[in-house]
Amino acid sequence: MDSTSGSAESIYVSDAIQRAAKILVVGHFAVGKTTLIGTLSEITPLRTEERMTQAGEHIDDLRGAPDKVTTTVALDFGRLTLSDELVLYLFGTPGQQRFVELWEDMARGSLGALLLVDPARLADTFPVIDLVETYGLEYAVAVNSFDPYSRHAEEELREALDLLPDTPVVYCDARDEKSSAQALITLVQHLLARVA
Numbered sequence: 001m002d003s004t005s006g007s008a009e010s011i012y013v014s015d016a017i018q019r020a021a022k023i024l025v026v027g028h029f030a031v032g033k034t035t036l037i038g039t040l041s042e043i044t045p046l047r048t049e050e051r052m053t054q055a056g057e058h059i060d061d062l063r064g065a066p067d068k069v070t071t072t073v074a075l076d077f078g079r080l081t082l083s084d085e086l087v088l089y090l091f092g093t094p095g096q097q098r099f100v101e102l103w104e105d106m107a108r109g110s111l112g113a114l115l116l117v118d119p120a121r122l123a124d125t126f127p128v129i130d131l132v133e134t135y136g137l138e139y140a141v142a143v144n145s146f147d148p149y150s151r152h153a154e155e156e157l158r159e160a161l162d163l164l165p166d167t168p169v170v171y172c173d174a175r176d177e178k179s180s181a182q183a184l185i186t187l188v189q190h191l192l193a194r195v196a
Contacts, residue, residue, distance in 0.1 A: 018085045027116030028124035029095035032144045032174035041078025107135035140168040142183035
């Protein structure tokens with residue numbers, strides 16, 4: 001985050017790094033996964049974005065994102081060095097149901113998942129929660145609130161999503177580095193608490 005994206009110093013991981021952790025950034029279609037990874041990554045993120053076409057009109061529901069013109073077709077990838085010894089590799093999954101075959105490979109070796117949620121489209125989150133739980137991933141919920149005035153109470157979201165009491169819920173704006181970092185920190189703290 002402090003290094004200049006694309007500079008010679010930031011392309012490679014420091015020799016001092018001793019540990020790497022794989023984190024998934026998951027959520028339904030058009031919830032902000034690509035944006036969050038781009039916001040946090042210290043390197044130019046790898047994106048597999050393709051232009052949406054008329055062929056996908058009957059498949060991709062644009063109700064919550066009418067201005068969306070591209071979509072992730074494989075994965076997003078970013079990197080974030082947390083300390084002199086630890087680096088996080090962030091993998092963003094595609095949000096459409098037709099790409100779920102990629103989940104098994106992406107989930108393998110992951111420590112956990114940051115589940116992005118759009119409060120205006122909570123029903124779209126249930127298939128993603130099912131996948132996260134199917135692959136046995138610990139997760140935290142990050143409510144991507146572009147409009148702070150439309151924020152729902154945490155208790156309402158927990159009940160609507162049928163979350164366990166210890167599942168962390170945090171609010172963020174995927175475009176904002178500070179709140180996106182806080183969402184990731186919440187997940188990491190949850191993962192550490194689970195192994196303690």
